[in-house]
Amino acid sequence: MTMMKAAVFVEPGRIELADKPIPPVGPNDALVRITTTTICGTDVHILKGEYPVAPGLTIGHEPVGIIEKLGSNVQGYQEGQRVIAGAICPSFTSYACQDGHPAQDGGCACHGYKPMGGWRFGNTIDGTQAEYVLVPDAQANLAPVPDGLTDEQVLMCPDIMSTGFAGAEAANIKIGDIVAVFAQGPIGLCATAGARLRGASLIIAVDGVDERLAIARRLGADVTLNFRKVDVVDEILKLTGGRGVDASIEALGLQSTFEHALRVLKPGGTLSSLGVYSGDLTIPLGAFHAGLGDNRIVTSLCPGGKERMRRLLNVVASGRVDLGALVTHEYTLDKIVDAYDLFSHQRDGVLKVAIKPF
Amino acid sequence: MTMMKAAVFVEPGRIELADKPIPPVGPNDALVRITTTTICGTDVHILKGEYPVAPGLTIGHEPVGIIEKLGSNVQGYQEGQRVIAGAICPSFTSYACQDGHPAQDGGCACHGYKPMGGWRFGNTIDGTQAEYVLVPDAQANLAPVPDGLTDEQVLMCPDIMSTGFAGAEAANIKIGDIVAVFAQGPIGLCATAGARLRGASLIIAVDGVDERLAIARRLGADVTLNFRKVDVVDEILKLTGGRGVDASIEALGLQSTFEHALRVLKPGGTLSSLGVYSGDLTIPLGAFHAGLGDNRIVTSLCPGGKERMRRLLNVVASGRVDLGALVTHEYTLDKIVDAYDLFSHQRDGVLKVAIKPF
Amino acid sequence: MTMMKAAVFVEPGRIELADKPIPPVGPNDALVRITTTTICGTDVHILKGEYPVAPGLTIGHEPVGIIEKLGSNVQGYQEGQRVIAGAICPSFTSYACQDGHPAQDGGCACHGYKPMGGWRFGNTIDGTQAEYVLVPDAQANLAPVPDGLTDEQVLMCPDIMSTGFAGAEAANIKIGDIVAVFAQGPIGLCATAGARLRGASLIIAVDGVDERLAIARRLGADVTLNFRKVDVVDEILKLTGGRGVDASIEALGLQSTFEHALRVLKPGGTLSSLGVYSGDLTIPLGAFHAGLGDNRIVTSLCPGGKERMRRLLNVVASGRVDLGALVTHEYTLDKIVDAYDLFSHQRDGVLKVAIKPF
Amino acid sequence: MTMMKAAVFVEPGRIELADKPIPPVGPNDALVRITTTTICGTDVHILKGEYPVAPGLTIGHEPVGIIEKLGSNVQGYQEGQRVIAGAICPSFTSYACQDGHPAQDGGCACHGYKPMGGWRFGNTIDGTQAEYVLVPDAQANLAPVPDGLTDEQVLMCPDIMSTGFAGAEAANIKIGDIVAVFAQGPIGLCATAGARLRGASLIIAVDGVDERLAIARRLGADVTLNFRKVDVVDEILKLTGGRGVDASIEALGLQSTFEHALRVLKPGGTLSSLGVYSGDLTIPLGAFHAGLGDNRIVTSLCPGGKERMRRLLNVVASGRVDLGALVTHEYTLDKIVDAYDLFSHQRDGVLKVAIKPF
Structure with missing residues (x-):
């Protein structure tokens, strides 16, 4: 067998299943047979043509699978081993x-540096929404899956969980902190879980969908606020006695969520931003204390690499965080166009979709 | 003697010398007889009415003087001792x-927190442009001046040096870093000196006045750029082979300097902002890598307290940094209206003005 | 009423109840009526004469009580308010x-610095095992107790919880870390809970008493090891596949626990030490990798101050950590000699004893 | 030409010049023709049999040279380019x-981790005291030498400078700090220079050889103490008014230097240890404040990798630090046995010896 099925970007508005050759394996590569992958919000931006990629590129960056073939220089793994790799798979040598x-x-x-240069799958090289994916710099990126964990349990590790936790990590949370998380999509939910893992003692989760707020509570939020029902800035200032939060996490990428995150922040506090913005941002003078508030605004792209994956897999294996509730739908690869349709229109309460090639 | 001369804010456009009673000394206070003080850019904002303070308030926040009287609870100092106190003089108990x-x-x-709440002199309580100033929480704020240092040598410690160095400290500079400092007024010059103190190996100083750039070179800049003569963003990217700088320091408070500081910054780098802004700021999408560049934007207000002052005095005493060149003019307190006139119009190459009460 | 009962150190082997005058209240002090206090392992060292204090000193450093009288400079509190103060109550102005x-x-x-200089109660000034305690620098040290929390729920905040958590904080724990905690007395148990709060994904608790290991499991340990039954170094290296732990926490103060903590540590890892040692320590060459292992050994004394207490009270109020199980016995102040007898001999499974003055 | 000269370890007491085949170049390797290398204190330990390596191994880990041949996967370099590589040359993928x-x-x-596992040259693979050296994981380890720098100017970068600076970096030095550096051999001298680069305002250098103390002054020490002439602990406590130093750096590897470094350290301070110890260490109870002094003991092995080398090369190129004075002697490779003899007996004021293959 030398050909495989892959979901490729054709033109804005069209991602289609196509036949592609299974790629040859170089000395530092590994070929992984995908057993489960998923669709990310970024993929929808690609579908809509809002984020440009080369026509013909295979999309997707969240792999769970089995090593089919190892490059001659890749050591310490075996063919047949179950692995994941981070959505961001850097060389680690630059x-x-x-x-x-x-x-x-x-x-x-x-x-130098290339902005987002570590993101290669489904961006600059063929991605994971296919029967096989070629993992470059495999020695640095393949992470074995511990026995006893299902594909669904580890499917969030490559991107959603790594990104969401990074939002909490960059927020510099200390034991006893008050943290607000703006937007409770998959990444915001993981940021909420991450804030809990770092020792925040009061976590305020904000969203406009009650079902998501209910999941936020299960993942660690103490208080949830629906921005369609209350003025979240007022409410958070009230909840904190006017003090503001120690850290706020932005997990969507809008001016409004960014601005709310700043307006509820104490002087000296950190705004940790995870969202992908689509326009210039405005920092309001007052909320920024004219530049004299000892504040920090920090942005994070999903951390990758096998050590990061190993740690996240440990968190899953230990039962600290259960993200099972995030996988709401399952499709086979041949129905991926339908899956994109559901996911891009956010129908049927979808959070994440498992894609199974077979 | 129970009365003293003090420069008070009367109304927008008017700071005048007035007679005021010498204040009584509470148990945690110290009364300091000013021997030298100076005028800050912030004081000019107050003069112009751009930063509101109560009419009748004594202006100024940079004291060098002699302890006249100590409160009953203040220990470890003697009356007659030469001291400074930080422009920001917090309680340290909140x-x-x-x-x-x-x-x-x-x-x-x-x-809670009060934005800039540690800044009291010439803001919420009477300041230092007077014959005497009352230092609150004196135990936490009085720093003895080492023997052998002149007033002029230590006059920058309370504000300019503490702020400028804080810009370098917050920039998270590592040995071998490339750092750009935007604006070479007194604070920017101290940021340049601070970047040198932290181990930067290539320091690029930017300003529009060649005289200031010449001082920047003496204080540690390797390369200076006059923004009136070159496109500084292009030039810095060229100087760094397209890589960008590890850290950039904004030391003025304009959209243009902030934006330049962001545009020359590598992904993963830190923008350390010292400026006092007067309007909303815009973060350009591209320079911000859509929120995915692992960047940090950090703001700092001048650190205060006697331990900070002690460290800065040590830097001066050791000869590491000589800020003598910053004091370009001297006035007596009774001529302070003239000094404000010179300083606010930035005439005669003025950087800082020493004010001597007698 | 001008006299009170207090437990005072008389001579090695004797702590007795005595009558003492209720102290006068200076401008920066607060007089607190104790409602609950406890006995610490350090107090037993004092009783035995192993840690010298002045004869006649009131012992104890863990106060829960009610403000009886405030000094003239102490603001933002009311008489009658329920408060705690840290065991370590620094001036915050030095x-x-x-x-x-x-x-x-x-x-x-x-x-300068005075080693342990922040520890004043029951060390350099009269302590809390009395009807009243005078809190110095009250503005910096009094922390109001949130409504709805019992004395027993907050009794661990001043010392045990603050110290144990500090052990986890200084260990530099990251999400997904493997952490071993040596000794599960009250402080070790809090270190275990603290490691959980910081995001460790595998926590290994070590002790020689199975009842303590059972509590360790309830507070967050994933694996418990009784050093009387297994070789803990071997076992931990086995559990980690030979890798060693990311951080180890020493919570007793013996050469053996210190050495075990070092022997199970990965190169690059941190040994966080909480124990009070009673002799010189030996660092074995091999476990120290001859000084080339990129390791850190960090010691922590209990953090104090009202902000620290506020955060710990928040952790209790949020239900994140429930230390109720640690208070195993209750005595009235007039029976404190009996309480010392029980506690110093570690009889009847005692962990901590609540002392109630009335 | 297929054979080369190399200095190989034969047996304890014997390092001799031998003929060896020039190694073949794998896909991730680079073959570098050595133009200058040097002898390290560690090499003397190898010579004496105190640090065991395989007989027949080529010794040396400090390469300056020219790329002779690049592996098929190594990109961004050219054959003929002048490069260095760190003494520690990790894979960066583990x-x-x-x-x-x-x-x-x-x-x-x-x-897992392997203690010192990143150190390969002259330890687990053939080293640099030869005509050619094979650099593994060349993509991660080759650093181009900027034009205009001589071999001698960059010869310290791979080990001495990287290690010495790491000692200062790990010491967590802040602007205005007081730092003591114990031992002024090549590494201690670089630690002194590093402390200066990080902003220490009072640097106290300790050694027993006045010539080295004179160099320490040129590299940044403010005060030098000869331990043969004064009690350095007393003297440093006197110099700091009894306060102790903020950080102390140990740069030799003896109980006495370690102990002095601890005894002069303030509570809350950091002891940064660089020495290679040859026996168990003792931590004196009093100097360790019984474990309650909020102290840190940190060990560092030389950082490697091309980014580290790039930064150090920048420091040299900018003229911030001039280590020319450290290269006191020069030998050709065929006289390396003589060079070992001189260096191991520390004759003729030797600090570092340049070895030139031709």
Whole structure:
């Protein structure tokens, strides 16, 4: 067998299933047979043409699968082993990687950084919505799945969980902190779970959909606020006695969520931003204390690499966080166009869709 | 003697010398006889009515002087001792202070923070442009001046040096870093000196006045750029081989300097902002990498307290940094209206003005 | 009423109840009527004469009570308010405090530090095992107790919980970490709970008493090891596949626990030490990788101050951690000699004893 | 030409020049023709048999040279380019590397760490005291030398400078700090220079050789103490008014230097240890404040990788630090046995010896 099915970007508005050759395996690569993958909000931006990729590219960046073939230099793994790889799969050899910014991997040839350069699957190389995916720099990126965990249990590790937790980690949360998380989609829910994991003692989750707020409560929120029903800035200031929150996490990418996150923040506090913005942002002078508030605004792209995946898999294996509730639908790869339709229109309470190639 | 001369805010456009009673000394206070003080850019905002303070308030927040009288609870000092105190003189007992944000001192009565609450001299209580100033929470704020240092040598410690260095400290500079500092007024010059002190190996100083750039070179800049002559963003990207800087420091408070500081920043880098802004800020989408660049934007208000002052005095005493060149003019207190006139119009190459009460 | 009952140190082997005058209240003090206090392991060292204090000193450093009288400068509190104060109650105005080390408060008169200088109650000033205690620097140290919490629920905040959590905080725990905690007395149990709060995904608790290990499981341990039954170093290396733990916490103060904590530590890992040692320590060359293992050994004294207490009270109020199980016995103040007898001999499964003055 | 000269370890007491085949170049390797290398104190330990390596191994880990041949996967370099590589040359793909501890590189096959695993040259693979060296994981480890720098100027970057600076970096130095550096051999001298680069305002250098103390002054020390002439602990406590130093750096590896470094340290301070110890260490109870002093003891192995080298090369290129004075002697490779003799007996004021293959 030399051909495989893959979901490829054709043109804005069209992602279709196509036949592609199974790629050859170079010395530092691994070929992974996908057993489960999923669709990300970013993929919908690609579908709509809002984020440009090359026509013909296979989409998707969240792989769960089995090693089919290892490159000659890749050691410590076996063919047949169950693995995941991060959505962001850097080389780990570049200047940017060694400088602590692997997600901004600048590649090999210069002293530099490439914004989001660590994101390759479904962006600059073929992705995971296919029967097989070629993992580059496999030595640095393949993470074995512990026995006893299902594909669904680990499906959030490559992107959603890594990103959401990163939002909590970058927020510099201390034991006893008050944290507000704006938007409770999959990433915001993981940020809520992450804030709980870091020791926040009062977590306020904000969204416009009550079902999502209910999941937020199960994942660690103490208080939930529906922005369609209350003025969230007023409410949070009231809840904190006018003090504001120690950290706020933005998990959507809108001016309104960014601005709310800033307006509820104490002087000295951190705004941790995870959203993908689609226009210039405005920082209101007052909420920014004219630049004198000792505040921090921090952005994070999903951390990748096998060590990050290993840690997240440990969190799942230990039962600390159960993201099962996030996988609301399942499709086979041949129905992926339907899955995109459901997911992009956010129908039927969808949070995440499991895609099974067979 | 029970009365003293003091420069008070009368109304927008008018700061005048007035007679005021020398204040009584409470148990936690110290009365300091001013030997030298100075005028800050913030004071000019007050003069113009752009930053509101109560009519009748004594202006100024940069004291060098001699302890005239100590409160009954203040220990470890002697009357007659030469001291300085930080422009920001927090209580150090409030929740915000103990949480690591003394400049945002929320006072005693709640769990909270007050933006810039640590700034009291010439803002919420009488300031230093007078013959005497009352230092509250003196135990926490009086710092003895080492023998052998002149008033002029230590005059920058309370504000300019503490703020400028804080810009470098918040920029998270590592040995070998490339740092750009935008604006070379007194604070920007100290940020340049601070970047050098933290181990940056290439420091690029930007301003529109060649005289200031010349001082920047003396204080540690390797390269200087006059924004009136070159496109500084292009030039810095060229100087760094397209890589961008590890950290950029904004030291003025304009959209343009903020934006330049962001545009030259590598993904993963830190923008350390010191400026006092006067309007909403815009974050350009591209320079912000749509929120995915692992960047940090950090703001700092001048750190205060006697431990901070002690460290800065040590830096001066050791000869590491010589800010003598910053004091370009000297006036007596009775001529302070003239000094404001010179300083607010930035005439005669003025950087900082020493004010001597006698 | 001008006299009160207090447990005072008489001589090695003797702590007795005595009559003492209720102290006068200075401008920065507060007089607190104790409603519950407890006995600490340190108090037993004092009783045995192993830690010297002045004869006649009132012992105890863990206060829960009601404000009886406030000094003239103490603002934002009311008489009659329920409060706690940290076991360590620093001035927060000294150089050491402003330098980030309030527990090593050097006092006012010099540039320096005094080891453990922030610990005053029952050490350098009269303590809490009495009907009343005078809280110095009350503005910085009094923390109101939220409504609805019992004395027993907050009794661990001043010392045990603050210290145990500090052990986890200093261990630099990251999400997904493996952490081992050596000794599960009250402080070790709180370190275990603290490791859980910080996001460790595998927590290994070690002790020689199965009842304590059972409590450790309830507070967050995933695996418990009784050192009387297994070789804990072997077992932990086995559990981690030879990798070692990311962080180990020592919570007793013996060469053996310190050494075990080092032997199970990965290169690059942190040993967080809480124990009070009674002799020189030996660092074995091999476990220390001859000084080339990129390891950190960190010691922590109990953090104090009202902001720390506020955060710990929030953790209790939110239900994140329930330390009720630690208070195993209750005595009235007039029976405190019996309580010392029980506690110092560790009879009847005692963990902590609540002392009620009335 | 297929053979080369190399200095190999024969047996304890014997390192000799031998003929060896020039190694073949794998896909991730680079073959570098050495132009200058040097002898390290560690090499002397190997010579004496105190640190065991395989007989026949080529010694040396400090390469300056020219790329002779690149592996098929190594991109962004050209044959003929001048480069250095760190003494520690990790894979950067292992779990330990991605966890922030590349020097403890655990290799590929497990979740683990190998103490000093990143050190390969002259330890687990053939080293640099030869005509050619094979650099593994070349993409991650080759750093181009900026034009205009001599071999001698960059010869310290791979080990001495990286290690010494790491000692200062791990010491957590802040602007205005007081730092003591114990031992002024090549690494201690670089620690002194590093402390200066990080902003220490009073640097106290300790050694027993006045010539080294004179160099320490040139590299940044403010005060030098000869331990043969004064009691350094007393003297440092006197110099700091009894306060102690903010950080102390141990740069030799003896109980006495370690102990002095602890005894002069303030509570809350950091002891940064660089020495290679040869026996168990004792921590004196009093100097350790019985474990309650909020102290940190941190060990560092030389950081490697091309990004680290790039930064150090920048420091050299900018003229911030001039280590020229450290290269006191020069030998050709065929006289390396003589060079070992001189260096191991520390004759003729030797600090570092340049070895030139031709």
